[in-house]
Amino acid sequence: MEHAMKRKPFPWHLVVFLAPAVLVYTVFMIYPMVASLTFSLFQDAGNGRQVFVGLGNYVRLLTDPLWRDPFWNAFRNNLIFFAVHMTVQNPVALLLAALLVTRVRGAWIYRTVIFTPAILSAVLIGFAWKLILSPTWGIWLPLLDRLGLGDNEVAVALLGNPSSALLTLSLISVWQNVGIPMMLFLAALIRVPRELVEAAQVDGATGWRVFWNVQFPLILPTVGIVAILTFIGNFNAFDLIYATQGALAGPNFATDILGTFFFRTFFGFQLRPGDPHMGATVAGVMLLIILTGVLLYLYGWQRRVGEVQY
Amino acid sequence: MWKRMGIVLLAVALLTAGMASAERLVIESWRNDDLKLWRDVIIPAFNKHYPDIQVVFAPTAPAEYNAVLDSKLQAGTAGDLITCRPFGKSFELYQKGYLVPLNDLPGMEHYTAFAKSAWSTEDGRVTYCVPMASVIHGFLYNRDLFEKYGFAPPKTEEEFFALLDAMKKKAPRLAPLVMGTKDQWESATMGWHNIGPNYYGGEAGRKAFLAGKEGFHTDGFLTTYRVLARWAPYLPRGYKAIAYPDAQQMFVQGRGFIYPAGSWDIGVFHQMNPKLRMGAFPPPAPAGASKRYISDHPDIAMGLNAASPHKEAAKKFLSWLTTKEFAELYGNALSGFFPLHNFPVQIKDPVAQTFLSWRKTHEGTFRMTYYKLSDRKPDAETDLWTASSSILNGTMKPDEAARWMECRLSSWYAPHRHFHQELGCGQ
Numbered sequence: 001m002e003h004a005m006k007r008k009p010f011p012w013h014l015v016v017f018l019a020p021a022v023l024v025y026t027v028f029m030i031y032p033m034v035a036s037l038t039f040s041l042f043q044d045a046g047n048g049r050q051v052f053v054g055l056g057n058y059v060r061l062l063t064d065p066l067w068r069d070p071f072w073n074a075f076r077n078n079l080i081f082f083a084v085h086m087t088v089q090n091p092v093a094l095l096l097a098a099l100l101v102t103r104v105r106g107a108w109i110y111r112t113v114i115f116t117p118a119i120l121s122a123v124l125i126g127f128a129w130k131l132i133l134s135p136t137w138g139i140w141l142p143l144l145d146r147l148g149l150g151d152n153e154v155a156v157a158l159l160g161n162p163s164s165a166l167l168t169l170s171l172i173s174v175w176q177n178v179g180i181p182m183m184l185f186l187a188a189l190i191r192v193p194r195e196l197v198e199a200a201q202v203d204g205a206t207g208w209r210v211f212w213n214v215q216f217p218l219i220l221p222t223v224g225i226v227a228i229l230t231f232i233g234n235f236n237a238f239d240l241i242y243a244t245q246g247a248l249a250g251p252n253f254a255t256d257i258l259g260t261f262f263f264r265t266f267f268g269f270q271l272r273p274g275d276p277h278m279g280a281t282v283a284g285v286m287l288l289i290i291l292t293g294v295l296l297y298l299y300g301w302q303r304r305v306g307e308v309q310y
Numbered sequence: 311m312w313k314r315m316g317i318v319l320l321a322v323a324l325l326t327a328g329m330a331s332a333e334r335l336v337i338e339s340w341r342n343d344d345l346k347l348w349r350d351v352i353i354p355a356f357n358k359h360y361p362d363i364q365v366v367f368a369p370t371a372p373a374e375y376n377a378v379l380d381s382k383l384q385a386g387t388a389g390d391l392i393t394c395r396p397f398g399k400s401f402e403l404y405q406k407g408y409l410v411p412l413n414d415l416p417g418m419e420h421y422t423a424f425a426k427s428a429w430s431t432e433d434g435r436v437t438y439c440v441p442m443a444s445v446i447h448g449f450l451y452n453r454d455l456f457e458k459y460g461f462a463p464p465k466t467e468e469e470f471f472a473l474l475d476a477m478k479k480k481a482p483r484l485a486p487l488v489m490g491t492k493d494q495w496e497s498a499t500m501g502w503h504n505i506g507p508n509y510y511g512g513e514a515g516r517k518a519f520l521a522g523k524e525g526f527h528t529d530g531f532l533t534t535y536r537v538l539a540r541w542a543p544y545l546p547r548g549y550k551a552i553a554y555p556d557a558q559q560m561f562v563q564g565r566g567f568i569y570p571a572g573s574w575d576i577g578v579f580h581q582m583n584p585k586l587r588m589g590a591f592p593p594p595a596p597a598g599a600s601k602r603y604i605s606d607h608p609d610i611a612m613g614l615n616a617a618s619p620h621k622e623a624a625k626k627f628l629s630w631l632t633t634k635e636f637a638e639l640y641g642n643a644l645s646g647f648f649p650l651h652n653f654p655v656q657i658k659d660p661v662a663q664t665f666l667s668w669r670k671t672h673e674g675t676f677r678m679t680y681y682k683l684s685d686r687k688p689d690a691e692t693d694l695w696t697a698s699s700s701i702l703n704g705t706m707k708p709d710e711a712a713r714w715m716e717c718r719l720s721s722w723y724a725p726h727r728h729f730h731q732e733l734g735c736g737q
Contacts, residue, residue, distance in 0.1 A: 065736070066688060066721075135548020136556040136565075160492050160550025162705055248692075250494050251550065252700050272689050273376075 033287070040280035050277075057281040067278070071285075073253055074261035077166055081257055082234040084170035085177075090226055093178050097185035098211060111186070115179030122176070126243030129172050133158050159244060162254035169255055173240050177233070181226040188222035189215060220305045228297040235290050238263060258286050333623040334364045336389030338382070340375035341610070347643050355639055356630055363623045383408045383615070390618035391627065394439035394611040396428035397680050404431070409438040409613040415625060417632025424513070424674060425650035428608035428681075439611035440628045443640065443647040444676075446665045447504040447605040450571040450579070452564055453587035455484065461567070463591035467537065470594040474544040477567050486544040488566035490552025497698035498691070500570035501541065503677045505593045506534040507603035512675040520682060522725030526716040527709070527733065533596075535708035539701045550703050562586050573665045577645035580659075590664040592672060606674030608650060688718045 040057055042050040061067045096114060100107045117125060133140045135156055144150050154161045158168040192215050200210045238259025241249055247264055249256035266279025337348070348367035356365060368389060370378045376399060382388035383403070392409065394400040403409050412418060413436060418426075421441050429439035451463060459480055464470040477486040491497050510516070510530030518524045524531060546552060546566060561569040562583040569575070571590070579586060595602050612631060614624050630636055637649035638656055645659045648666055657663050683690035693715050700706035706714070717735035720726035730736075 130553075133551060134556060135546065135551050136560055141548065156548040157550035157552075160490075160548070160552075160703070162703075246493060248494055248695065250492065250696075250699065251703055252696055252705060269692065272684070272687060272692065 036280045037284055037287075039277060040284045043277050044275075057277055058284070061278065061281050061285065070253065070256065070261060071282070074256045074258050075289075077255065078235055078237075078257040080166055081170050081173070081237065082231060084167065085174060085230050085234055086227065088171065089174040089178050090181050090223075090230060092174070093181035093226070094185050094223075096178070096182045097189055098215075100182075100186055101189040111183075114182060117176040118179040120176070122239035123243045125172065125176050126240050130159070130244050133168070160251055162251050165245070165251060166255045169241060169244060172244075173237070176240070181230070184222055184226055185219065188219040192218045221302070224297060224301045224305060227301075228294060231293045231297075232290055235286060235293070258282070258289075262286065333362070333620045334366065335391060335620055335624055335627060337365065337367045337369075337391040337393065337612075338375075338379055338389040338615075339367065339369040339393035340372040340395075341393065342369040342371060344644065345369055351643060352636070352639055355635065356627060359630065360623075360626055363626065365627065383617075386617055388615055388617070390615050390620050390624045392439075392613045392615050394429055394613045396608050396611070396676075398682075398685055400429055400439055400611070400613065401431070403613075404436070404438040408616055410616050410621070411436045411438055412440060412614065412628065413437055415440065415628055415632075417629045420632045420651045420653065422650075422652050424606075425608060425652070428676065429611045429613070439613035440631050441608055441650040442610045442612060442631065443644070444606050444608045444650055444674075445646065446573045446607070446648060446668065446674075447500065448571060448573070448590050448592050448665055448668065449504075450561070450569045450575065450661070451589050451591065452561070452567055452569075453589045455481075455564060455567050456589070463589060464594050465591075467594045467596050471540065474568075478544065481567075485546035485560065485566035486568060487541055487546075488557050488561045488569045489541075489545055490549045490554070490557045491545075491699040491702045492551050492553045492556075494695040494699040496554055496557070496570075497538075497702050498694040499677070500572060501538050501702070502534055502694055502698045503605050503607075503679075504570055505537060506531070506678070507605055507673075507675045508593050508596055508599060509533040509537065510678075511601075512603035512673045516675055516678045516681075519678060520725065522728065525726060525729045526719065527712040527729070532709065532712045535697070535701060535712045537596075538698060539708045542702050542704060545702065558582065573646035573648065573662065575646065576659065576661050576665070580645065588661050590661055592668045602672045604668050604672040604674055605677060606648075606669065607676045607680075609647070683719060683723065686722050688721075690715065690719050693718055 041052060041054060043053045043057065045051045061071055096110075100111060104110075132138050135141055140158075141150065141156060144152070144155055149155050154164050158164050196214055196218075197210055200214050205213070235258060237257055241255050241257060241260050242263065245255050245260075247260060247269055249260040262279060262282045265282050266274050266276055268274030345367060353365045353367065357363070366389075376395070379388060379392065383392075383406075388408075392403070394403075394409075400409065404411075418437065418440070423434060425441045425444070426437045427434065429441065430437040449463075456462070459477070461473060461476070464473045474486040477484065489496055489500060507515070510519070510524070510533075515524065515530055519531065526532070526535075546557075546560060552560075557569070558575070558578065559582070560566055562579055564586070576588070579588060592602070592604055612628060614621065614628060618624055632651070634651070634653060634655065637651045637653075641647065641649045641655050641657050641662075642659070645662045646665070648657070648662070649655050655666075657666050677691075679690040679694055684692075697706060697711040697715050701708055701711050713733055716726070716729050717733055720728075720730035720733070720735065
């Protein structure tokens with residue numbers, strides 16, 4: 001009895017271990033975020049002073065046609081950008097992972113090669129693709145000529161046509177990033193116990209059925225994580241578009257996504273000075289969009305598939 | 311011993327006194343490309359006349375200049391001489407009291423009212439920067455290719471398009487007009503601003519526009535969009551994805567005939583391909599035009615920081631900028647940046663000379679969207695980039711683009727309010 005009455009000592013070691021991370025995270029993530037959100041509630045009054053305007057900037061962003069139209073344009077483009085990643089990048093990554101897990105010969109070579117672009121800077125990727133597709137000296141035009149498509153207006157200027165530019169950039173981004181979900185899927189597939197796969201095979205299941213009925217259900221949590229990582233990455237994207245199309249995200253804002261819209265608003269462009277307060281407002285809305293997506297994921301997906309055990 | 315110490319002390323005192331009398335001027339600028347030129351050529355030339363004024367050229371990166379200068383001026387640490395951007399930005403500095411009026415500066419009479427307009431108050435009464443250089447628009451052409459195919463530079467709009475047709479027929483593998491639309495600004499700067507003044511009538515047209523008598527959708531302004539649209543079939547294959555550096559490369563490699571240019575390209579092209587033989591012709595005249603115009607855009611000037619402790623020395627330097635000596639040094643070191651003085655300046659580069667000679671035969675005006683029309687959002691200049699490139703890309707009709715721009719401008723520019731209703735904008 002006496003022994004049990006004794007209070008546990010305060011777990012100081014937890015504080016010691018957590019403190020550095022909490023401190024760094026607070027200084028570099030939480031404080032700037034709160035400061036930026038506060039900033040979005042003010043507006044310049046001229047003469048260098050700031051006035052509190054409440055949600056005025058947000059109302060302006062969503063109602064004033066000068067702000068609303070480019071904002072929704074960027075949002076719509078961002079949705080398309082995300083949709084391409086979800087329908088191309090992630091299925092292809094899953095397919096590649098499923099192939100690689102069967103231990104094809106030289107799997108490590110494929111793994112390395114496919115992953116390499118993901119570790120390169122987007123500026124480099126953008127520049128390389130700009131050169132490849134350049135009508136002046138790229139290898140793209142000679143290729144089109146061989147295929148007899150040299151007269152196709154859209155194909156000769158993939159990055160210059162409003163109809164093709166966004167799709168082209170999305171696919172470049174897919175090409176660059178496909179290695180990351182592939183690795184995540186691969187890691188999950190490797191963790192699936194071999195007995196389960198073998199038992200299914202003994203029962204006479206084909207490779208196709210083994211994949212869809214045994215392996216895929218067991219990696220569902222990873223599918224969710226990949227989806228949410230894609231979502232966050234896409235709605236924060238900026239560098240590739242900026243590197244290939246510039247801050248104006250041409251042609252005629254056809255490739256403008258929230259990141260480039262934010263950049264122009266915050267830092268200004270050419271003759272127009274930046275508006276840091278409206279910029280912070282755009283950043284606030286971006287945070288809200290990403291937060292909504294993450295919450296939907298947490299409550300709608302992870303809770304349901306979180307119980308998968310093996 | 312004490313005596314010797316005394317001599318040393320006296321010497322030190324004399325030296326410091328001497329140093330204090332030599333004044334030190336610091337120049338703020340965004341032209342970091344020209345650092346060597348200032349240090350080795352311009353400042354030594356100035357020191358021949360004023361050996362006791364020490365001048366330091368201290369540039370910042372172009373993209374950061376405006377912001378850095380603002381914070382330096384606010385903190386009171388900015389240099390004595392401020393390099394002035396044209397129009398809005400410098401006017402803002404003058405209004406805030408950072409720049410000193412320079413009307414009485416000896417030598418200011420060496421500039422025309424037009425040259426000073428980019429750095430003067432609206433009524434033209436106060437000028438706060440000494441104009442240094444402008445850039446001129448026109449067309450560069452590849453002399454070798456022209457001679458090979460027997461072409462001559464066109465004089466009128468009709469000849470221009472006939473020539474382009476002939477080029478397409480005779481040399482289908484070469485681009486008649488070397489320009490891309492990917493970076494968007496070329497379409498506006500080398501396209502619209504280049505040919506526009508001939509159609510809307512230069513300064514008179516620009517002033518009528520500012521006063522609300524003309525709009526983007528009327529007369530010459532509308533014609534400019536329509537003529538620009540006719541360029542599209544003569545641009546290189548895949549022009550929609552061709553960026554500014556790509557077009558420059560294409561031209562110096564001899565893969566096209568004509569390059570819609572800004573004069574600053576001359577120096578760049580000489581460097582990229584010293585063997586390239588270039589010629590130049592001004593924007594072709596429209597049918598029935600009696601007077602001809604060019605875009606002669608004041609780009610760079612220098613003003614005096616109101617907080618400078620060395621105002622007299624700084625004024626001596628600014629006065630020296632108004633001399634023929636400076637004009638010739640500067641204009642020849644930077645091919646394509648033309649001095650704004652009203653006396654003749656000897657420019658040695660023959661292509662740059664051609665550009666400069668147009669000042670005698672043509673009336674100059676600057677890029678009309680830079681003054682006032684880009685002070686607020688949506689600014690006319692960025693809109694013009696979008697509109698001009700969309701016209702050439704075929705995604706906007708010229709008339710549609712003109713109306714779109716006028717609706718955007720008249721939404722905030724008071725003298726154009728009436729157009730907003732007339733055009734039925736926002737419906």
